[in-house]
Amino acid sequence: MKHKCSITGKLVDESEGVSWQQIRPSIQDFLQAENPGLGSGSFVSFTALNELMRTYMANRAEQERKAQKLLHQLDKAYTEEDARKSLNLDSDERPPTFGERLADKIAEFGGSWTFIVFFVSFMLVWILANTWFLKNKAIDPYPFILLNLMLSCLAALQAPIIMMSQNRQEDKDRVHAEYDFRVNLKAEAEIRNLHEKLDHLLTHQHENMSELFHLNLDMMQMMQQRIDALAEATQKNTDKQ
Numbered sequence: 001m002k003h004k005c006s007i008t009g010k011l012v013d014e015s016e017g018v019s020w021q022q023i024r025p026s027i028q029d030f031l032q033a034e035n036p037g038l039g040s041g042s043f044v045s046f047t048a049l050n051e052l053m054r055t056y057m058a059n060r061a062e063q064e065r066k067a068q069k070l071l072h073q074l075d076k077a078y079t080e081e082d083a084r085k086s087l088n089l090d091s092d093e094r095p096p097t098f099g100e101r102l103a104d105k106i107a108e109f110g111g112s113w114t115f116i117v118f119f120v121s122f123m124l125v126w127i128l129a130n131t132w133f134l135k136n137k138a139i140d141p142y143p144f145i146l147l148n149l150m151l152s153c154l155a156a157l158q159a160p161i162i163m164m165s166q167n168r169q170e171d172k173d174r175v176h177a178e179y180d181f182r183v184n185l186k187a188e189a190e191i192r193n194l195h196e197k198l199d200h201l202l203t204h205q206h207e208n209m210s211e212l213f214h215l216n217l218d219m220m221q222m223m224q225q226r227i228d229a230l231a232e233a234t235q236k237n238t239d240k241q
Helices: 025-034 046-084 098-110 113-133 144-241
Strands: 001-004 009-014 017-019 044-047
Touching: 009 113, 025 046, 044 046, 098 113, 098 144, 113 144
Parallel strands: none
Antiparallel strands: 001 009, 017 044
16 A cells, blocks of 8 residues: 655655654654644655654764853853862951061960070079079079069060961951862852753763663564565465475
8 A cells, every 4th residue: 555755745654654653752753843834634655754863863972062061161160160260268258467567476486495595594594693603693592583574574465466466367367267168169069060061961962872772662563564564565475385
């Protein structure tokens, strides 16, 4: 029985094509987009269908390339925007004043072995000078009232200087903690972005693989139909002979 191909307009045997209902819905949508006149009563020859299926697969491949390109552009835009918003550790930190720098230097010197050795040596020299060398002409005889006064004044001045330096160190620690927090947020955003890309790629690849699998099944069924039709025609010719 002859049927007219709705795409090429040629008459072909029933075994040389498929009816509209035998075509996959995704292929139907593509065929209707290419040939708006197709519908439920259409008949498509294998020759035209194979050509359109190659075009369909080429379009799918082009869509995949566009999706990959779009993902690359989004990733590039995200990277450039992130680079413009680069983290700067010292952006919110004002330059220290002369007094603050001096306090840091004094606190650094006061918390070192150099200061301990120097101060112990000074006390030993002071004590020996006032008890042994100067004897009756001692500037600060025992119990070294002047030395105690100097030690008290030194402790009274050293304590607030060290506290000033500690306060500055606390401010630095706060800046560092804020910087670490912002780095963690940045890493979390990048990991989330990476997960979204992977989910998109996996979903897209699954859809493509499923579509290719069903297309291969359809093509195998069409080939089997053609083989059966050829075998039937051959059998009929043999019977006639």
